[in-house]
Amino acid sequence: xxxxxxxxxxxxxxxxxxxxxxxxxxxxxxxxxxxxxxxxxxxxxxxxxxxxxxxxxxxxxxxxxxxxxxxxxxxxxxxxxxxxxxxxxxxxxxxxxxxxxxxxxxxxxxxxxxxxxxxxxxxxxxxxxxxxxxxxxxxxxxxxxxxxxxxxxxxxxxxxxxxxxxxxxxxxxxxxxxxxxxxxxxxxxxxxxxxxxxxxxxxxxxxxxxxxxxxxxxxxxxxxxxxxxxxxxxxxxxxxxxxxxxxxxxxxxxxxxxxxxxxxxxxxxxxxxxxxxxxxxxxxxxxxxxxxxxxxxxxxxxxxxxxxxxxxxxxxxxxxxxxxxxxxxxxxxxxxxxxxxxxxxxxxxxxxxxxxxxxxxxxxxxxxxxxxxxxxxxxxxxxxxxxxxxxxxxxxxxxxxxxxxxxxxxxxxxxxxxxxxxxxxxxxxxxxxxxxxxxxxxxxxxxxxxxxxxxxxxxxxxxxxxxxxxxxxxxxx
Numbered sequence: 001x002x003x004x005x006x007x008x009x010x011x012x013x014x015x016x017x018x019x020x021x022x023x024x025x026x027x028x029x030x031x032x033x034x035x036x037x038x039x040x041x042x043x044x045x046x047x048x049x050x051x052x053x054x055x056x057x058x059x060x061x062x063x064x065x066x067x068x069x070x071x072x073x074x075x076x077x078x079x080x081x082x083x084x085x086x087x088x089x090x091x092x093x094x095x096x097x098x099x100x101x102x103x104x105x106x107x108x109x110x111x112x113x114x115x116x117x118x119x120x121x122x123x124x125x126x127x128x129x130x131x132x133x134x135x136x137x138x139x140x141x142x143x144x145x146x147x148x149x150x151x152x153x154x155x156x157x158x159x160x161x162x163x164x165x166x167x168x169x170x171x172x173x174x175x176x177x178x179x180x181x182x183x184x185x186x187x188x189x190x191x192x193x194x195x196x197x198x199x200x201x202x203x204x205x206x207x208x209x210x211x212x213x214x215x216x217x218x219x220x221x222x223x224x225x226x227x228x229x230x231x232x233x234x235x236x237x238x239x240x241x242x243x244x245x246x247x248x249x250x251x252x253x254x255x256x257x258x259x260x261x262x263x264x265x266x267x268x269x270x271x272x273x274x275x276x277x278x279x280x281x282x283x284x285x286x287x288x289x290x291x292x293x294x295x296x297x298x299x300x301x302x303x304x305x306x307x308x309x310x311x312x313x314x315x316x317x318x319x320x321x322x323x324x325x326x327x328x329x330x331x332x333x334x335x336x337x338x339x340x341x342x343x344x345x346x347x348x349x350x351x352x353x354x355x356x357x358x359x360x361x362x363x364x365x366x367x368x369x370x371x372x373x374x375x376x377x378x379x380x381x382x383x384x385x386x387x388x389x390x391x392x393x394x395x396x397x398x399x400x401x402x403x404x405x406x407x408x409x410x411x412x413x414x415x416x417x418x419x420x421x422x423x424x425x426x427x428x429x430x431x432x433x434x435x436x437x438x439x440x441x442x443x444x445x446x447x448x449x450x451x452x453x454x455x456x457x458x459x460x461x462x463x464x465x466x467x468x469x470x471x472x473x474x475x476x477x
Contacts (some may be wrong), residue, residue, distance in 0.1 A: 036238060038238045038241045038242050038245070039234065039235075039238045040234045040237055040238070043234035049231055049232065049235060050235050052232065053228075053232045053235035053236065053239070054235075056228075056232070057239065057460055058459050058460055058461060059096065059105075060108075060223070060227065060228075061223075061454065061455065061459045061460060062092075062095075062096075062459060063105060063108060063109050063112065064112060064221070064222075064223065064450060064454075065455065065459070066088065066089070066092050066109070067109055067112040067113055067116055067221070068116065068221055068450055068451075070087055070113075070116075071120060071123075079110065079113055079114075080101075080110065081101040081102070081106035081107060081110055082101040084101070084106055084109055084110055084113065085098070085100065085101040085103075085106055108227050111224075111226065111227055112221065112224075112227065115219070115221055115224065116221045118216070118217075118218035118219070119218050119219075119220055119221055121216055121218065122216045122217075122218045125213070125215070125216045126210050126211060126213065128174070129173075129174055129177070129209070129210040129213060130206060130207055130210040130211075132156075132171055132174035132175075132178075133174055133177065133178055133182070133206035133209070133210065134203055134206055135156070135159070136152070136156075136174070136175065136178045137178075137195075137199055137202045137203055137206060138199065139155065139156075140360075141358075141360050142190070142192060142195045143155075143178070144183070144190045144357075145179050145183040145184060145187070145188070145190065146190075147179075149172060149175055149176070149179075152175050152179075153171060153172060153175065156171055156175075177209060178206075181209060181431075181434075182202060182205055182206065182209070185423075185424050185427050185431065186198075186201070186202065186205060187202070188420050188424075189393045189396045189397060190357055191357050191392050191393070191396055192357060192364045193364050193365065193369070193373075193389075193392050194389045194392050194393060194396075196364070196365065197387075197388050197389045197392075198389050205435065208435035208437055209434065209435055211437040212434060212435050212436050212437040213434075220446075220447055220448060220449055220450065221450050222240075222449040222450045222453075222454060223236065223239070223240050223450075223454055224236075225237050225240070243453055243454055244449075244453060246453075247445065247452075247453045247456075249445070249449070249453065252442045252445055252446065253446065255300065255301055255304065255442055256442055256443065256446060258296075258297070258299065258300050259300060259301075259304045259308070259438075259442075260436070261296075261297075262297050262300055262304070262305070262308055263308055263432065263433065263436060264433065265297070266308055266309075266312050266432075267428075267429040267432045267433065268429075271309075271312075272312070272316055274309075275309060275312060275313050275316055276313075286298070301442070303440060304438070304440065304442070307438055307440065312432075315428060315432060318428075319425065319428070321386065321387060321390060322421050322424065322425070324381075324384060324386065325381075325386065325390050325393075325394065325417075325421075326417055326418065326421055328380050328381050328384065328386075328394075329380060329394055329397065329398065329413070329417060330413055330417075332379070332380050332398075333398075333401065333409045333413055338379065339402075341379065342376070342379065342380075342398060342402075343402065345372060345375060345376060345379075346395075346398070346399050346402065348372065349369075349372055349395065349399075350399075352368055352369070352372075354369060354372070354395075355396075355399060373388065373391055373392060373395070376391060376394065376395050377391045380394055380398075381394075397416050397417055400416050401413060401416050401417075404416075
């Protein structure tokens with residue numbers, strides 16, 4: 001049947017006329033549509049280019065997914081199209097007809113890879129720092145703050161355990177954090193029994209420091225207009241803006257920023273008197289209506305408020321424990337009768353080797369030491385609920401003060417206890433901010449926009465026609 005017969009013949013010609021009419025109506029309708037609000041103001045709208053972009057978009061998102069799944073991108077000092085071609089999954093290659101490193105998709109994916117590398121660097125840094133700090137906490141003989149950097153690094157080099165990937169980063173930085181940000185403030189007085197009972201707290205602090213560390217800044221992997229051919233970039237900008245608007249990305253950024261401001265405000269202690277209210281239903285918590293600062297924070301998500309109060313409660317508890325510790329120890333030093341009894345206890349502990357903290361012994365947790373610690377606790381902290389590690393620290397501090405013969409006990413107490421606690425409290429606000437890390441949908445969206453925003457619900461399907469096989473190519477329906 002010739003073309004003329006299709007146009008004018010029976011049966012098939014009517015179907016063709018109907019199809020042609022629909023196509024013309026569709027073109028007219030598309031051409032008459034107003035320019036979308038999200039389209040860049042400085043560019044000229046073209047609905048055909050928009051459809052080209054929408055056909056290419058599903059393929060582009062699959063490329064992003066493929067790159068995002070590759071976590072070994074730091075194994076090569078240099079990454080080009082040839083190396084990337086070898087890394088691609090066989091099903092991805094066959095699905096998109098990628099048969100060589102010269103395929104145009106490879107250049108686009110290489111650009112994506114360059115943006116992914118800082119993300120992987122950050123993840124590896126967090127993993128390394130957490131591993132190294134935890135290893136330093138548990139390494140025996142226990143690492144002390146007074147140990148030299150060189151001796152600690154030498155001991156780390158002797159580790160041959162594959163789960164501790166020590167040399168992916170600079171181990172000296174981890175050692176400095178361990179000595180300067182953990183032991184200096186949280187274990188100023190060393191004893192093997194303190195470390196044994198302290199491990200859980202120190203590991204929690206190490207994890208928080210690693211997760212909140214921002215020394216390796218990065219932008220998460222997400223769609224970028226620069227990945228597209230120049231004539232499609234305005235449409236890519238429009239798509240990215242629309243997706244972020246759909247998920248209220250700007251509002252979430254504002255909430256996360258306000259949450260950091262709120263934590264800064266909590267660090268001042270001005271809301272510590274309301275610390276227990278976070279345990280009530282979140283909707284019952286209200287800020288003071290006549291306070292401009294509180295009015296600002298009344299816009300903050302209630303879950304974020306509760307998370308901050310929950311975290312702040314631990315800090316207040318630590319402060320209360322340290323204040324109680326100082327008060328009780330100072331009170332004992334004023335009691336001459338009590339000092340005689342404690343002197344006898346110290347003598348027995350010394351004879352038993354309790355103060356030989358450098359000894360590599362295995363029986364630190366023996367019955368005599370346990371009974372002596374309990375006895376010191378009843379004498380110095382009667383009726384108080386004081387952590388066992390603080391009781392042991394009290395024994396060490398008291399022994400040190402009692403040997404400062406040429407110094408008044410008040411001055412000795414100030415040098416050994418008061419000054420150290422003052423420094424600890426002064427550092428608490430900085431520590432509060434440098435260990436900020438929260439698990440919440442808002443933080444997940446900002447950290448993983450590709451998964452949480454752009455791939456939520458799957459890869460987008462083209463609204464018009466089929467996906468294009470390469471950028472900038474229109475395929476017939």
